[in-house]
Amino acid sequence: MKLTIKYFAWVREKVGVGEEQLDVPDDVTTVGDLAAWLATRSEAHANAFARADVIRAACDQTHAPPTAPLANVSEVAFFPPVTGG
Amino acid sequence: MKLTIKYFAWVREKVGVGEEQLDVPDDVTTVGDLAAWLATRSEAHANAFARADVIRAACDQTHAPPTAPLANVSEVAFFPPVTGG
Amino acid sequence: MTVRVQNEDFDVNAEIDALRGLSDEIGAIVTFTGTVRGRANGESLSAMTLEHYPGMTERELARVEAMALERWPLQGTTIIHRIGELEPGANIVLVVTASRHRQAAFDAAAFLMDYLKTSATFWKKEAAADGSGSWVDARESDDEALARWADPPA
């Protein structure tokens, strides 16, 4: 499954890039699965996802919980809790 | 007792003047007494105070109920409920 | 801590900037602008006249402002109320509150408006498009709005 992965704020800084195009294994079916799989890709990724519990996600630009399925999704973003306003 | 009496909005229009200097009888001791006494002064006053229950008052520029005493007061105002803002 | 009663219009940007300059801890500024509606309950308005009780009005506004400053941590407040003849669409009243955090600024502005509406000595007379004039009746909902503030804030 081909996915665009985006990172923001300190997640982006820790991963070292803002965006990656990745081919994700078929057994990665949820947002939570994806975060766990990404954490295995490099030391930087592992470091970024070490605090996985505080990282939020969005599927195709809509907020999504770890249980959200990846079927038919083309863009997944990971970021800290928002701090605008 | 010498008092400055002020009227505002439709109370002023009905009485016909915005301000009067009056010598008030000694048995007029409260704001309510004063309203009742003023109502006897002319047909215009009677008309203005016909709806005495909706008229509000202030003693020396502080909101005052009908029971408020007039002792040491120099200015009493009568007006409809306020509608600013 | 500013109270003004005037016929002239006010400038919201200028009033915001005046409060902003008071403290470098301000993070939230709320303004309320009340305007003359051009149409109400289906009827067109041609103008509005605001009468007030000179002296008492300023005292009441200062009293209400002091109550807000005692109740919320505010860096600044401004109340401006216009008097005299006002056209439809014109500004009537401006309340500005500045605080570190948004909730205090919002609550204090709503509080100031609720108290102003029920205790500041202003009276509105509306002129209809047909030339007739009538004093605006006080709204019961304004007294109800005031009752919200009877309990101390959480």
Next chain:
Amino acid sequence: MTVRVQNEDFDVNAEIDALRGLSDEIGAIVTFTGTVRGRANGESLSAMTLEHYPGMTERELARVEAMALERWPLQGTTIIHRIGELEPGANIVLVVTASRHRQAAFDAAAFLMDYLKTSATFWKKEAAADGSGSWVDARESDDEALARWADPPA
């Protein structure tokens, strides 16, 4: 019904006037301006950088605005959020609401800010006066503020 994400500053007067022109029934306009505090918890700030998620941010702001319009009788709403480098004292966010009566305008503006704070994809990075930088932590009180809106309005 306006949402803008931009680096440029905004003009509160101009945004108020834009809403005022939408309807002759408007009687109440509330603005909320969020600013960069020059000092917080005793520490001086030299600058703030706002990062956001282009595309998603605008979608979230439009969604939140639609929720407010469904919930309150509003004649107009505007949300402007700045991004990029901002100096201490600078504006960050503007929310404007216009309604016939003040309560709807106040409530809708507070609602928009509460939702924006917890769902719009912005992140603040503070630069301290000593040159160090740190991402601002989300405040638990923002989640609590949001919980107020769980029940339908009275």
